[in-house]
Amino acid sequence: MNEKKAVGEKATEFVKDGMVVGLGTGSTMFYTLLKLGQLVKEGLSIQGIPTSIQTAELAKELNIPLAGFKEIEKIDLAIDGADEVDENLNLIKGGGGALLREKIIAKAANQFIVVADPSKMVKTLGSFPLPVEIVPFGAEMTEKHLRELGGSPALRRVNGEPFRTDNGHFILDCIFPSLAQPQELEVSLNKIPGVVENGLFIGMADVLITLNSDHQPILYR
Ligand code: DER
Numbered sequence: 001m002n003e004k005k006a007v008g009e010k011a012t013e014f015v016k017d018g019m020v021v022g023l024g025t026g027s028t029m030f031y032t033l034l035k036l037g038q039l040v041k042e043g044l045s046i047q048g049i050p051t052s053i054q055t056a057e058l059a060k061e062l063n064i065p066l067a068g069f070k071e072i073e074k075i076d077l078a079i080d081g082a083d084e085v086d087e088n089l090n091l092i093k094g095g096g097g098a099l100l101r102e103k104i105i106a107k108a109a110n111q112f113i114v115v116a117d118p119s120k121m122v123k124t125l126g127s128f129p130l131p132v133e134i135v136p137f138g139a140e141m142t143e144k145h146l147r148e149l150g151g152s153p154a155l156r157r158v159n160g161e162p163f164r165t166d167n168g169h170f171i172l173d174c175i176f177p178s179l180a181q182p183q184e185l186e187v188s189l190n191k192i193p194g195v196v197e198n199g200l201f202i203g204m205a206d207v208l209i210t211l212n213s214d215h216q217p218i219l220y221r
Contacts, residue, residue, distance in 0.1 A: 024080025094131025
């Protein structure tokens with residue numbers, strides 16, 4: 001049973017002809033995009049707004065039409081994955097490094113649908129290190145402020161070099177002792193000069209698609 005495929009494909013049932021769809025990033029969204037590509041081939045007419053260069057490239061390969069913000073009036077639906085989901089549908093996102101564009105699109109969408117296999121479900125957020133996107137300038141000072149907030153930041157690296165987001169920023173993966181009050185932390189984080197955005201998506205998800213104990217897709221709202 002491919003759990004990511006099951007939840008990723010289920011989300012396409014929300015996609016209707018003529019919609020503008022925010023296209024998320026990650027390995028679950030990979031299956032959503034494959035399915036959307038097949039539906040487009042069968043005649044579905046949509047415009048996609050990609051949340052990353054990686055998603056844009058895959059969408060182009062699948063002939064999913066893409067649009068820019070200047071060409072659309074609204075985003076009907078955003079579909080995206082998550083790294084952690086709590087019982088209130090609050091999320092930690094950013095494992096794939098696309099959190100800034102993902103959050104902009106999720107916030108702009110009329111409906112935000114999250115696709116996450118059962119391994120992402122948690123009682124309280126925080127087992128997954130919280131990605132915090134920062135500008136490279138003064139990164140050492142930003143790290144210091146994050147420590148003062150109780151975090152233990154680690155600069156994300158790829159092959160020994162600092163990871164760069166599509167917007168050229170760094171990501172600090174931060175372990176916090178407790179994320180019992182994520183909404184307060186989200187506000188505190190974004191007050192730090194140098195922080196661009198963080199991976200706490202609080203009160204943003206409208207629908208969660210995951211699997212029940214029989215491995216059948218189940219929706220939570
Ligand atoms: O970066 C993100 O938030 C992505 O959506 C990603 O982390 C989701 O995880 P997945 O690759 O397991 O679907």
